[in-house]
Amino acid sequence: MSSSANTTTIGPMGAPSRRNTELALLVFAVLIPVFAYVNVGLAKEGTVPAGVFGYAAGLGLLAGIAHFMVRKFAPYADPLMLPIATLLNGLGLVLIWRLDLEPSITTPRLGGAMAPGQLMWSTLGIALFLGVLFFLKDHRVLQRYTYISMVVALILLILPMFFPARFGARIWITIPGVGSLQPGEFAKIIIAVFFAGYLMVKRDALALASRRFMGMYLPRGRDLGPIIVIWALSLMILIFETDLGTSLLFFGLFVIMLYVATERTSWVVFGLTLSAVGAVAVASFASHVQSRVHNWLNPLELQDGGVTETAQAMYTFGAGGILGSGLGQGYSRLIGGIAPKSDYILATVGEELGLTGVMAVLVLYALLIERGMRTALAARDPFGKLLAVGLAGAFALQVFVVAGGVTGLIPLTGMTLPFLAQGGSSVIANWALVAILLRISDTARRPAPAPAPSTDAEMTQVVRT
Amino acid sequence: MNKPLRRVAIFCGLLILALLIRVNWVQFVQADELQSDKHNRRVAIERYSVPRGDIIVDGKAITGSTTTDSGDFKYKRTYKNGEMWAPVTGYASQVYDANQLEKLYDGILTGNDDRLFFTNTIDMLTGKEKTGGQVVTTLNAKAQKAAFEGLGDKKGAVAAINPSTGAILALASAPSYDPSDIAGMSEEEGENYQKLLKDPDKPMHNRALRETFFPGSTFKVVTAAAALEHGLIDDIDARTDTPDPYILPNTQTELKNDGPHPTCEKGSLREALRVSCNTVFGKIGADLGRDKLVETAKKFGFNNSEIDTPVRAGRSNVSTEMDKPQTALSAIGQFETAATPLQMAMVTAAVANDGKLMQPYMVDELRAPNLNVIEQTSPEEMSRPLSPENAQKLQSAMETVVEKGTGTAARIPGVTVGGKTGTAQRGVDNSEKPYAWFISYAKTDEGSPVAVAVVVEDSDAARADISGGGLAAPIAEDVMRAVLKK
Numbered sequence: 001m002s003s004s005a006n007t008t009t010i011g012p013m014g015a016p017s018r019r020n021t022e023l024a025l026l027v028f029a030v031l032i033p034v035f036a037y038v039n040v041g042l043a044k045e046g047t048v049p050a051g052v053f054g055y056a057a058g059l060g061l062l063a064g065i066a067h068f069m070v071r072k073f074a075p076y077a078d079p080l081m082l083p084i085a086t087l088l089n090g091l092g093l094v095l096i097w098r099l100d101l102e103p104s105i106t107t108p109r110l111g112g113a114m115a116p117g118q119l120m121w122s123t124l125g126i127a128l129f130l131g132v133l134f135f136l137k138d139h140r141v142l143q144r145y146t147y148i149s150m151v152v153a154l155i156l157l158i159l160p161m162f163f164p165a166r167f168g169a170r171i172w173i174t175i176p177g178v179g180s181l182q183p184g185e186f187a188k189i190i191i192a193v194f195f196a197g198y199l200m201v202k203r204d205a206l207a208l209a210s211r212r213f214m215g216m217y218l219p220r221g222r223d224l225g226p227i228i229v230i231w232a233l234s235l236m237i238l239i240f241e242t243d244l245g246t247s248l249l250f251f252g253l254f255v256i257m258l259y260v261a262t263e264r265t266s267w268v269v270f271g272l273t274l275s276a277v278g279a280v281a282v283a284s285f286a287s288h289v290q291s292r293v294h295n296w297l298n299p300l301e302l303q304d305g306g307v308t309e310t311a312q313a314m315y316t317f318g319a320g321g322i323l324g325s326g327l328g329q330g331y332s333r334l335i336g337g338i339a340p341k342s343d344y345i346l347a348t349v350g351e352e353l354g355l356t357g358v359m360a361v362l363v364l365y366a367l368l369i370e371r372g373m374r375t376a377l378a379a380r381d382p383f384g385k386l387l388a389v390g391l392a393g394a395f396a397l398q399v400f401v402v403a404g405g406v407t408g409l410i411p412l413t414g415m416t417l418p419f420l421a422q423g424g425s426s427v428i429a430n431w432a433l434v435a436i437l438l439r440i441s442d443t444a445r446r447p448a449p450a451p452a453p454s455t456d457a458e459m460t461q462v463v464r465t
Numbered sequence: 466m467n468k469p470l471r472r473v474a475i476f477c478g479l480l481i482l483a484l485l486i487r488v489n490w491v492q493f494v495q496a497d498e499l500q501s502d503k504h505n506r507r508v509a510i511e512r513y514s515v516p517r518g519d520i521i522v523d524g525k526a527i528t529g530s531t532t533t534d535s536g537d538f539k540y541k542r543t544y545k546n547g548e549m550w551a552p553v554t555g556y557a558s559q560v561y562d563a564n565q566l567e568k569l570y571d572g573i574l575t576g577n578d579d580r581l582f583f584t585n586t587i588d589m590l591t592g593k594e595k596t597g598g599q600v601v602t603t604l605n606a607k608a609q610k611a612a613f614e615g616l617g618d619k620k621g622a623v624a625a626i627n628p629s630t631g632a633i634l635a636l637a638s639a640p641s642y643d644p645s646d647i648a649g650m651s652e653e654e655g656e657n658y659q660k661l662l663k664d665p666d667k668p669m670h671n672r673a674l675r676e677t678f679f680p681g682s683t684f685k686v687v688t689a690a691a692a693l694e695h696g697l698i699d700d701i702d703a704r705t706d707t708p709d710p711y712i713l714p715n716t717q718t719e720l721k722n723d724g725p726h727p728t729c730e731k732g733s734l735r736e737a738l739r740v741s742c743n744t745v746f747g748k749i750g751a752d753l754g755r756d757k758l759v760e761t762a763k764k765f766g767f768n769n770s771e772i773d774t775p776v777r778a779g780r781s782n783v784s785t786e787m788d789k790p791q792t793a794l795s796a797i798g799q800f801e802t803a804a805t806p807l808q809m810a811m812v813t814a815a816v817a818n819d820g821k822l823m824q825p826y827m828v829d830e831l832r833a834p835n836l837n838v839i840e841q842t843s844p845e846e847m848s849r850p851l852s853p854e855n856a857q858k859l860q861s862a863m864e865t866v867v868e869k870g871t872g873t874a875a876r877i878p879g880v881t882v883g884g885k886t887g888t889a890q891r892g893v894d895n896s897e898k899p900y901a902w903f904i905s906y907a908k909t910d911e912g913s914p915v916a917v918a919v920v921v922e923d924s925d926a927a928r929a930d931i932s933g934g935g936l937a938a939p940i941a942e943d944v945m946r947a948v949l950k951k
Contacts, residue, residue, distance in 0.1 A: 104536075256476075260469045300502065307504050317491045318499025319507055331507050331537075355492035359485055366481040373474035377467055385466050389473055396477040400484060409487040 025083035033090030043328030074442035125431030132435035146197025192390035245413035324354025518597025547643035556644030603632035615940030622672035631823030681889025684798030691761035739870035750796020764850035817906035820851030903937035
């Protein structure tokens with residue numbers, strides 16, 4: 001359609017679908033990890049790894065299928081998200097495979113090689129991604145499940161308390177025959193659905209029925225209820241599951257969504273005050289929080305004559321310098337255990353790909369988050385807006401909490417870096433998260449329905465936000 | 466809802482920005498500091514990732530490298546005749562770091578020194594495997610062997626210097642240890658290290674360089690030098706007015722000689738040195754006074770805590786706060802006087818070199834892996850404790866000691882040898898076994914090629930038999946012979 005025909009009114013043409021852009025980007029998103037894979041093989045064993053064709057074909061096939069599904073079921077979806085997720089997931093697979101090649105952290109006791117498992121989880125994740133695109137024709141359907149979501153999220157959050165703690169945190173559940181899952185990863189999405197539904201209904205009450213006090217709108221007591229409940233819940237997660245990251249994530253998520261829904265800064269102030277109170281209260285009696293803060297303030301301190309994990313992570317980042325040691329040539333295994341594959345995977349990026357590589361990865365995350373925020377801005381319905389900002393915000397908080405913890409910006413909390421880190425629940429949940437964002441953006445960017453042919457007056461009524 | 470949404474977007478942007486700034490801080494600003502942190506295992510991994518360069522004596526390597534399969538480290542240090550060379554090389558351990566030459570020249574030996582950057586870059590471009598550079602020492606293998614074997618099972622040390630250059634020729638310490646035993650990271654090597662630490666004989670101490678002993682009578686050479694330099698004595702054969710016994714000034718304490726030495730009464734300097742009169746030197750010390758004695762001792766290297774060979778030598782001491790009777794005692798090597806074997810070798814060397822003390826050193830050259838010389842040590846004068854005339858007078862007196870005095874055990878036919886014995890009494894009322902000292906030099910027509918100091922701290926010899934002349938002089942003789950090739 002020529003542009004000259006549409007200079008005065010907004011017609012049905014809308015935004016271009018950008019599916020070809022996505023395809024072109026996907027080619028890069030597959031090629032880069034494949035090259036990285038070859039690079040690791042050359043560095044570690046001096047030959048092109050035998051599995052490279054299988055890996056290239058597998059990743060290409062997954063990306064291809066995902067692309068065609070998007071083309072068919074969400075043709076107007078944002079073109080950047082799928083390539084970024086594919087690239088991060090592909091890189092994560094290469095990094096885990098690369099760490100699997102270190103015998104000292106791939107002993108049977110530590111779970112052996114993890115790349116095959118991660119590949120399986122990634123496949124499952126993409127399958128879930130496709131499932132969401134296929135079954136969820138309109139994201140507004142989720143609105144119906146507001147309270148069910150709440151119940152499910154609560155169950156998911158409380159469940160790990162009945163399972164033994166692993167690696168110092170009670171965030172796992174063990175399902176015989178399947179393995180371990182971190183329900184918190186899924187709860188993050190489900191709780192965003194609940195918040196979006198709840199706040200969409202309650203936003204007017206929360207925003208308007210308040211008293212003005214010292215230039216701020218203070219909420220009414222009964223409206224304070226939910227925020228107090230969430231605050232208490234996140235504190236409970238922190239105390240009983242010893243999981244700093246998840247509690248920070250949920251509380252932050254709630255404050256962000258509340259702020260967007262009500263447009264009241266007072267909620268933010270309230271949220272920050274409450275989280276500060278909670279943090280101080282917990283930190284004053286929970287020893288594991290204190291030790292994390294202590295490690296954060298004294299990263300290089302020795303403990304029992306030995307180097308701490310925190311110090312090892314700092315050394316790992318330092319060792320990389322600007323350009324890094326090259327894939328396969330670093331010593332991030334010194335961090336010990338399976339930590340380099342999971343929580344500390346960014347450290348491997350830092351050592352082997354250098355500052356350049358870490359910044360590239362962070363920018364990829366930034367882009368993904370920014371596309372999520374754009375989706376929220378573009379969404380036409382408040383539920384979609386809230387859900388998109390919630391998902392993108394949760395993603396941003398998670399990246400910040402993990403990357404900030406690993407690099408020593410903030411105290412360390414055990415969470416997985418989306419797509420990059422080893423972890424089945426994480427990779428599956430994040431693919432689902434991207435799928436929902438894609439669905440919302442498809443709805444948002446889809447052209448308005450064609451107007452009735454001859455009535456000019458009606459055409460001007462199509463307002464795009 | 467778009468306004469708060471934009472703010473949230475900006476907030477998320479700020480989070481990412483904070484992360485970006487943080488990684489720049491860690492990986493750019495702090496990187497160097499983190500990379501070289503002593504607890505960073507990468508430093509050790511890097512150190513042992515290439516064959517370590519060798520320490521060379523007489524053109525032959527006294528060290529080596531072998532591959533290991535012990536975890537992170539690819540190569541392990543080995544030593545040839547490690548016990549004998551330990552006081553020179555120090556050790557390089559995968560677990561316990563390194564010391565002495567191994568530590569000081571770690572950069573050269575691992576090939577990581579900045580000065581090797583150029584050759585390393587060339588090697589990298591031409592695909593040559595990286596190796597370490599070499600440290601070429603000044604030591605004389607035969608002299609070292611003579612010193613180490615001379616000490617045998619005894620406890621003690623030997624230091625030998627070339628007086629005209631200051632080059633260290635021998636540096637032996639006994640009992641010693643084999644650095645190969647602690648080079649790796651096996652459990653056994655860990656036990657070896659603990660055993661060495663706990664050994665009451667302290668085999669890991671570098672006695673030749675870093676331990677101080679009472680120098681006893683050997684210090685009389687310093688006192689004699691001070692007397693000559695400060696004009697107290699001009700003619701070494703002129704009689705002094707020393708009574709026997711000599712009453713320490715301001716006290717009732719008698720200073721006696723070690724046995725009946727009738728020639729000590731009013732003895733000349735030559736005679737006093739020959740039979741080692743305490744009375745004569747005690748009086749010289751008291752007459753000279755503290756400041757003059759200390760001044761000369763300082764010129765010889767005493768009270769200097771920065772004698773770097775380049776391994777830093779222990780600080781030899783002469784008290785600067787003693788009173789008159791204490792000065793008299795110090796003059797015969799007692800009171801707070803303490804000296805390293807190296808220090809006494811320096812004293813001898815300065816006398817033998819006509820009064821000129823050369824800076825002692827034991828590293829001749831540093832070489833890049835391709836054997837290009839990247840640093841060459843040139844002999845340096847350290848000080849002039851004696852004028853040439855006074856030095857020759859003192860030489861004459863020391864030669865008398867060997868010809869017909871206490872040091873006859875060190876005589877070498879056809880060679881002029883000067884020396885001084887010492888039997889340093891220790892403990893309250895002389896209760897512990899004394900140290901047996903001998904310092905000497907050999908002289909040929911072209912000057913003196915060797916000055917040596919020997920101390921035997923302890924031995925199985927019966928107490929009465931412990932004397933500088935009897936225990937230490939034969940070792941010194943062997944070392945001098947080795948250098949002279951006789």
